[in-house]
Amino acid sequence: MTTVYIADTGVFVRCGExxxxxxxxxxxxxxxxxxxLRIPQRVYEELGGDPVADEYPSGNIPYPDGFEEGWIVVADELNYANPLVSTVMDKTRRFIASETxxxxxxxxxxxxxxxxxxAQLLDTGRADHVVLLTTDKPAGGAAETLLPQHGFSDRIEFRYVSVEYLETITAGEFQ
Incomplete structure (x- = not known):
């Protein structure tokens, strides 16, 4: 089984320098x-990366070692023409707006x-299971609520990345 870990900007902000x-x-x-950790291109941009740079990471990114060492990877561009991707993103926006x-x-x-x-990773078969690491509880809730509605029951997991989580994290969290 292929598990893909996706992280948001808040994970890196919470980690610090x-x-x-x-x-x-x-x-x-x-x-x-x-x-x-896979990060969407939008997260890469929030971290200060330049999406049109010839090579990741760009000069402004605060975590170049993570990219060079391969434990942070910028995901492929989202395929907005895929109805599942665009629908899930629209529903996520509504879900977060309602929750907040x-x-x-x-x-x-x-x-x-x-x-x-x-959704894209699960839909294309590039992941059998996705773990979403985020400091954003509404986004995590959206993932766990919406993706099962589109046939991905038991294939998405939200982990809230608190300070305590980061202070005790081990390799066992990823095995």
Whole structure:
């Protein structure tokens, strides 16, 4: 079974700088488990990356070692022409707006891209199971609520990345 781990911007923000203990624990856990975190291109942009750069990472990204070492990977562009991807992203925007009592137009595109990427990976068979690592509870809730409605029951898992989670993370989380 192929499990893909998707991370949002908040995971890296919560980790802090690369010399921070939380960042190093995450790095060590992923490398020991021989697992990569996929990030949607929108998340890459939020982290300061330049999506039109010839090669990842671009000069502005604060975590170049993660890309060079291969434990952070920028996912392929989302296929908005795929009705499942666009539908799930629209529903995610509505779900988050409802959960947070905010206008749909104020929902960050990176949040909807997380769930869209999970749908795309499952739909294309590039993942049998997706684990969404996020600090955004409404986005995680959207993934666990909406993807089963589209035939992906028991194939999505949301893990809330708290400070405590990062302070105790081990390779066992990814095996």
């Amino acid at each position: 690369p010399d921070n203990n939380k960042f190093q624990r995450l790095r060590r856990a992923l490398r020991q488990a021989d697992v990569s 009592d905010r206008d749909e137009d104020s929902i960050e595109k990176a949040d909807t891209a997380l769930v869209g990427l999970a």
